[in-house]
Amino acid sequence: MRKLTYREAVREGLREALLADPRVFLMGEDVGRYGGAYGCSRGLLEELGPERIRDTPLSESTFVGAGIGAALNGMRPIVEVMTVNFSLLALDQIVNNAATLRHMSGGQLSVPLVVRMATGAGRQVAAQHSHSLEGWYAHVPGIKVLAPATVTDAKGMLLAALREPDPVFIFEHSYLYPQEGEMEDDPGSVTLTQAAVRRPGSALSVITYGGSLWKALKAAEDLAAEGIDAEVVDLRTLRPLDRETILTSVRKTHRALIVDEGWRTGSLSAEITAQIMEGAFYDLDAPVDRICSAEVPIPYPKHLEDAAIPQPEAIVAAVKRMLGKGA
Amino acid sequence: MRKLTYREAVREGLREALLADPRVFLMGEDVGRYGGAYGCSRGLLEELGPERIRDTPLSESTFVGAGIGAALNGMRPIVEVMTVNFSLLALDQIVNNAATLRHMSGGQLSVPLVVRMATGAGRQVAAQHSHSLEGWYAHVPGIKVLAPATVTDAKGMLLAALREPDPVFIFEHSYLYPQEGEMEDDPGSVTLTQAAVRRPGSALSVITYGGSLWKALKAAEDLAAEGIDAEVVDLRTLRPLDRETILTSVRKTHRALIVDEGWRTGSLSAEITAQIMEGAFYDLDAPVDRICSAEVPIPYPKHLEDAAIPQPEAIVAAVKRMLGKGA
Amino acid sequence: MANEPDRDKALKLLHDMLRIRRFEEKAAELYSLGKIRGFLHLYIGEEAVAAGAIPVLQPEDAIVATYREHGHALMRGTPMGALMAELYGKVGGCSRGRGGSMHFFDASRRFFGGLAIVAGGLPIAVGIALADKMQNRARVTACFFGDGAVAEGEFHESMNLAALWKLPVLFLCENNLYAMGTEIHRYESQANIAAKAEGYGMPGETVDGMDVLAVEAAMRRAADHARAGNGPSLLEFQTYRFRAHSMYDAELYRNKHEVEEWKAHGPIKNFKGRMHEWKCMTNDDLESMEAAIGREIDEAVAFAEASPWEPIEDLTKDVYAPL
Amino acid sequence: MANEPDRDKALKLLHDMLRIRRFEEKAAELYSLGKIRGFLHLYIGEEAVAAGAIPVLQPEDAIVATYREHGHALMRGTPMGALMAELYGKVGGCSRGRGGSMHFFDASRRFFGGLAIVAGGLPIAVGIALADKMQNRARVTACFFGDGAVAEGEFHESMNLAALWKLPVLFLCENNLYAMGTEIHRYESQANIAAKAEGYGMPGETVDGMDVLAVEAAMRRAADHARAGNGPSLLEFQTYRFRAHSMYDAELYRNKHEVEEWKAHGPIKNFKGRMHEWKCMTNDDLESMEAAIGREIDEAVAFAEASPWEPIEDLTKDVYAPL
Ligand SMILES: Cc1ncc(C[n+]2csc(CCOP(=O)(O)OP(=O)(O)O)c2C)c(N)n1
Ligand SMILES: Cc1ncc(C[n+]2csc(CCOP(=O)(O)OP(=O)(O)O)c2C)c(N)n1
Ligand SMILES: [Mg+2]
Numbered sequence A, B: 001m002r003k004l005t006y007r008e009a010v011r012e013g014l015r016e017a018l019l020a021d022p023r024v025f026l027m028g029e030d031v032g033r034y035g036g037a038y039g040c041s042r043g044l045l046e047e048l049g050p051e052r053i054r055d056t057p058l059s060e061s062t063f064v065g066a067g068i069g070a071a072l073n074g075m076r077p078i079v080e081v082m083t084v085n086f087s088l089l090a091l092d093q094i095v096n097n098a099a100t101l102r103h104m105s106g107g108q109l110s111v112p113l114v115v116r117m118a119t120g121a122g123r124q125v126a127a128q129h130s131h132s133l134e135g136w137y138a139h140v141p142g143i144k145v146l147a148p149a150t151v152t153d154a155k156g157m158l159l160a161a162l163r164e165p166d167p168v169f170i171f172e173h174s175y176l177y178p179q180e181g182e183m184e185d186d187p188g189s190v191t192l193t194q195a196a197v198r199r200p201g202s203a204l205s206v207i208t209y210g211g212s213l214w215k216a217l218k219a220a221e222d223l224a225a226e227g228i229d230a231e232v233v234d235l236r237t238l239r240p241l242d243r244e245t246i247l248t249s250v251r252k253t254h255r256a257l258i259v260d261e262g263w264r265t266g267s268l269s270a271e272i273t274a275q276i277m278e279g280a281f282y283d284l285d286a287p288v289d290r291i292c293s294a295e296v297p298i299p300y301p302k303h304l305e306d307a308a309i310p311q312p313e314a315i316v317a318a319v320k321r322m323l324g325k326g327a
Numbered sequence C, D: 001m002a003n004e005p006d007r008d009k010a011l012k013l014l015h016d017m018l019r020i021r022r023f024e025e026k027a028a029e030l031y032s033l034g035k036i037r038g039f040l041h042l043y044i045g046e047e048a049v050a051a052g053a054i055p056v057l058q059p060e061d062a063i064v065a066t067y068r069e070h071g072h073a074l075m076r077g078t079p080m081g082a083l084m085a086e087l088y089g090k091v092g093g094c095s096r097g098r099g100g101s102m103h104f105f106d107a108s109r110r111f112f113g114g115l116a117i118v119a120g121g122l123p124i125a126v127g128i129a130l131a132d133k134m135q136n137r138a139r140v141t142a143c144f145f146g147d148g149a150v151a152e153g154e155f156h157e158s159m160n161l162a163a164l165w166k167l168p169v170l171f172l173c174e175n176n177l178y179a180m181g182t183e184i185h186r187y188e189s190q191a192n193i194a195a196k197a198e199g200y201g202m203p204g205e206t207v208d209g210m211d212v213l214a215v216e217a218a219m220r221r222a223a224d225h226a227r228a229g230n231g232p233s234l235l236e237f238q239t240y241r242f243r244a245h246s247m248y249d250a251e252l253y254r255n256k257h258e259v260e261e262w263k264a265h266g267p268i269k270n271f272k273g274r275m276h277e278w279k280c281m282t283n284d285d286l287e288s289m290e291a292a293i294g295r296e297i298d299e300a301v302a303f304a305e306a307s308p309w310e311p312i313e314d315l316t317k318d319v320y321a322p323l
């Protein structure tokens, strides 16, 4: 095990993938000379050259579409859309082409495309740069959606995504890039099918993913200090959801709190609530609750941004409320 | 009361709005000479001229954005995006501008824009033309989302939307346009805040909206013939949801089935399930269930399309299952 | 005007156009019988474009087309039965019946759709060409789209990216003067489409899309240019759609007279006339050609009729690759 | 090169540019102190564009700008204190502190952002101009955007729509040769931006964006043209950003030498030199100008410091209009 940042983990994953397979290339805005808006591809242009590391124009719809086309025709493109905020410009290509082509062609076509993008708030970049729309992506049949939260997953899920025959969308929470973590051995062997219990516990299941995982773990630690033993489940893959791990946890603890940085109404947290309703209703000792973002364009000032998105304190308070331990 | 088609009801609403207020204008692809892809504006160009009825280029992002700009500057635009499928090209303008400008400007700006679009499957137009993405829209703070299901609402909610100071998105299920219904008196007085109980009942609440309302009512009729008295709730407004009407119904019947043409995972049905979980958990006699679209790009042939989207038979079967009445 | 072709070639060109025309006439007939449903966009009037352009392509070249793609798939060699079955929505269809009229696919012939979002195919074509270039294959990608697509942002972005990276894309605009019911001058501030190529430093050419030989010649120049590594071109084929936009269209936006004028120099009529001038076709030739096409269509219909429906159990098959 | 302006005007132009420069230098300083957070995109080097262009506008004209809009808001007359408070995120900010550096708004001065999605402001500007035209008001809308925005589909769509409908939009491209770290020739197949106007049948002009008088003159021509009902124009202001793209940028993509060369004919330096030639400025003039600006900045900082934070209870206020 060795320590490195999430950013470095992504870079290692990119580099290994590029070195291992000549069909792999990286394209996106500023992935080359600039080294990636979040520095994930720094040095790769110099090492691998402009054919493999392609700076694109500001044309999200077209370079995502070109990724689909290249994937249809023998390549293994990794497209970096700088952030999920800009991916709105590419949604037509994603929903109408990437997600449909295999099925609509009767199984003739395959789109082995990997798209990476930063997501989330927490860096005071205001309303147009703070979306958490991975829940939208998780709605779309035909694509897979990943949310690596650890450095091992940041690298490992990227490598695993490149082995998938279908389009995979990877959401990297922008808050995580500078965070350090331990890289486990053989990250390339991680699965894309299973959620992970990051902290076993018995009192209640906190179900979360991505940037919020660390807030949930922090809250669990604080709760442990007060004698409350929460389990923390990291979804890892948002589509398809690992229903079994979710339900197993809830059947054990009988209570669930979902933490999701999406705006509450219609976020992924709602789907998880619904799946628990459908699969573990009779196991529940209390209604499932959710800590999500406030229904507001995320504001710039820190105190308002903090108030708008999930925080460990709010998780702690919700858990206590659910366990009837006062607040 | 008089009979007319949903299409005629929309046209009446458009015409009245245009005649009543010189700030109102209609723009979109083929709204003029063609008369609207679904015929909703037929005759209006001839009556009102090309300043008020504006055919646009195929440029969804720009004509929606232009609608936002015009709304900021004293007009009352009605933008027709031919179908929700093409609105994917305009989502950046919708999510990043229309939805944020009031809040992000500290309350200085107002975007009184109305956007109409057709939604839904059922006409054998295959995977790229059959989306039901109104659930995505309902996730976005800063906009309102309507789904008129009756001819009265088709006209009345449009007129009411034009009185709103914020952007309103109206989803008209394409299946409804040729359907006839009774226009109630004074449609302009309909509210945008309340769901409607379209059929009172006691055995179970079927909660739905838009094109699925008619399938739910058909199912309720068939169930009534077998002595099962289902209540049918028409959400009407998808954002903000009328939580009170939903919960009141569920507290009465103790069981809920949601019918939503969106793909099951992450559809609006999940949010409604979550709200019932949160607000009426202790009133439930059984887990909430959902009838949604299969997780598949909607295929062209009728038998497969029918199998992919909610049908009265599936609603009937689900209700019976939930009531323990065998299938 | 291009040189006189030899007799065999002329007969083939006529046959190809006529085959598209008769196929679609049959499709329209089957639509009114309810055998075909949903959207059906006919190519009638525009046959010279597909018939002239597509034979220029090599088998390993790629094609990306729109929802108005029956002619293109026929020209590419997908068996007519598979196309007719696709219109029916039957398993024997070229997309297992799942796509219908707007979504013909034939991977074995590198026919990548049949895509129904206007301009949505352009980025895909750019990517296919990028993959060819990166793999050092001297292939081209032919991307067909309508005049209406030119107004979409993706047209601009794709033209720029293809030109910037010198990708072997042939941007083939079928300018039939209307986007649905909107005439080009009502949606383009500058309606000369070929001239737009200049803004991307790319060659652009206006071509008489009613003249199958002119189409072929222009296409050959553009394909040679791309194959030699000189990058993309834009060809604007000036043509006209004789029928309604789709079967739902009441055609309120244009007058009969305009349509009749275009029909008077329609691609088939026009070429037949020239073949008579060249004296390279007899009435017998034409009759036996029509008869052969008629037989092919009858067989295609029979194939479609006989083809089974996809079982409902297979509905979600191939949403993802099988594990 | 434009004629010599009178002394008062020259002093005002210099003052305006210097005021932007000093404001932003202070902002950079406050950023390193942690008073300002998130993204901060400095306009340093490009001041001649806003200083030359914006005074041409009438109060009822509209402005739409980008995330690099400090200079534009200053020129439009929004009090410096309100802008500084916005950078702080305080309630006294021009957007109640909610927007920060990228989202300045001032409805009273028809300043519609401060929009941070590249090219996202262009459709908005088209719509504002449409509303003016439909209401028969002889107003113009000035839409600023970067060279990088030209590659986006919305540029193409907005240029077309504005030209088609002859809307009074001034498309003002601040071409600083880079989109973040990507040099224009690496993302534009044809890097002459002004020339792109032709593809939309719109006048286009290349302007020395380092020369405040040239900017003003070109802007006046374009505004007059639009106000007279002749429709939009595209102006390409050739300029350069002296600082990093944002405070996160390590500037790996360009060399110091290039930056130094541009600085050598920077807009302020350049104009100061000319004023000396014209002998219309003394050292005292300059000193008192700097002093006045310094005082204004100090006051703005004091205002920002003193301004309260928005109460957390107001977080969701104005997501929708109050009932
Ligand atoms: C993005 C998008 N917007 C709208 C439509 C609806 N639509 C289908 S075809 C069409 C007209 C396209 O015209 P053109 O590109 O000239 O092609 P043609 O039909 O004339 O061959 C429209 C508006 C669509 N399919 N996609
Ligand atoms: C649609 C979109 N894509 C990407 C970004 C990230 N981004 C912000 S500024 C920028 C460069 C823009 O360059 P240019 O338009 O030349 O403006 P400049 O910053 O040089 O003033 C990029 C890529 C964005 N904000 N919006
Ligand atoms: Mg056309």
Ligand SMILES: [Mg+2]
Residues within 6 Å of the ligand: D146, D147, D148, D174, D175, D176, D177, D178, D179, D180
């Ligand atoms: Mg720039």
